[in-house]
Amino acid sequence: MTDAAIDSSVLTEVVHGVGRLVLNRPRVLNVLDPEMIAAIDTALSAWRDDPAVRLVTIEGAGGRAFCAGGNVRLIRDNVRRGDAAASGAFFAAEYRVNRMIAEYPKPYVALIDGLSMGGGMGLSIHGSHRVVTEHAVMAMPETAIALFPDIGASFFLARLPGRLGLYLALTGARVSPGDAIYAGLATHYVPRASLEALKAALARDGIAALAAHAHPAPESLLARDRAAIDRCFAADDVLEILRALDAEDTDWARRTRETLRQMSPTSLCVTTELLKRGATMSLPDCLATELRLTRGVIRHPDFAEGVRAQVIDKTRDPKWQPARVEDVSRTAVLALFEGS
Incomplete structure (x- = not known):
């Protein structure tokens, strides 16, 4: 030593x-x-x-x-x-x-x-x-606490095969x-x-x-669901993703839709926009964008509420503002990217 x-x-x-x-x-x-x-x-x-x-x-x-x-x-x-x-x-x-x-x-x-x-x-x-x-x-479970996948996630998630990155970013799904x-x-x-x-x-x-x-890797459940993920998460729009999950009408799609409905609606929209931008940016630019984005996101009421419900009280009952993806303002989402 x-x-x-x-x-x-x-x-x-x-x-x-x-x-x-x-x-x-x-x-x-x-x-x-x-x-x-x-x-x-x-x-x-x-x-x-x-x-x-x-x-x-x-x-x-x-x-x-x-x-x-x-x-x-x-x-x-x-x-x-x-x-x-x-x-x-x-x-x-x-x-x-x-x-x-x-x-x-x-x-x-x-x-x-x-x-x-x-x-x-x-x-x-x-x-x-x-x-x-x-x-x-x-x-990357940030949408559950109304943050967003950061630490350069807008770079590496946007470069995963197919639409796996957006699926993992929005749902916070655990990866085996x-x-x-x-x-x-x-x-x-x-x-x-x-x-x-x-x-x-x-x-x-x-x-x-x-x-x-190294040993051979275990089986991948993502590989099993890959075709459905690519179909349902094809759009860079949360409402379109929810509609696609409705149309898919399988147990996996219903579980995924229920998961998305539990997340911060604002965070879902911010995350979708972030990964769309990250797909064409370098890692340094992604990190700079994420840093700017934190300024407004951590002051949004959803962040304090999400951390309270998931981390502090652990009641798992956040009250989001707004409560539905349908009511999230596109203008408000874009303003967060300006650090305001």
Whole structure:
């Protein structure tokens, strides 16, 4: 070991040429706070030009989660006390790390064992290699709390096969290991029991160890539903998607329609517009758009209400304003993209 831990919530070390990051808040599913983001930034910046570091790995402690996302309760509290600037700084720092990972000049291997949502996706998906175990679960559940898929999701979701990205963005559907490999969200499948051997091999053999330790991916449910997803989510319009689901008239379509009706109507419309724009933008431009979008979205009444219902009180009974997609103003949605 050549590095001491920068912060107890993010453990860092360099062993045999591997810079290791361990998210170390297992009791709260390794949810990101500003100190953790700063520690990751510091470590990656130091290792980027360090010849002693050949590759980087990142994982979550505790076995339950890689990282369950950013601290949305903190963001809500900042807004409620009139300090939206603090939340803006949080997003800016997080997105800066996301971009650093995407542009990192060395192999960056995310070991995803357990839950990976929101900010956890930002710490993994932009890396060169993403390993999932049988316990991995990925999701971008932001529409349930009236946020939107951020951390560069408007870039990577818009580039998934067919209409999978829009489907995952709007529904917040959980992605299995097989789904992750099928969609391209993950690059390798390695069972949990083999992770320690993989880490030792990465230190010994470098990135070639991934292919040597990878197993065939499990079955993908997304592959089974792919044709229906592509049909029903073909339009860049939420109302058209709902109509298509009505016309599909299957158990899957009815469940999906019910899920969409539970999400923030404003967030659904914002997310659809965001992915439409993201399909033609670079990652830096997507991150800049998302940062601008956070300014208005976190001040919208739906955000505070969504975090209350889903995270704080856990009553799962948000009262959205407006309550129906049919009543969302297109003008109001576009105004949010201007940061107003």
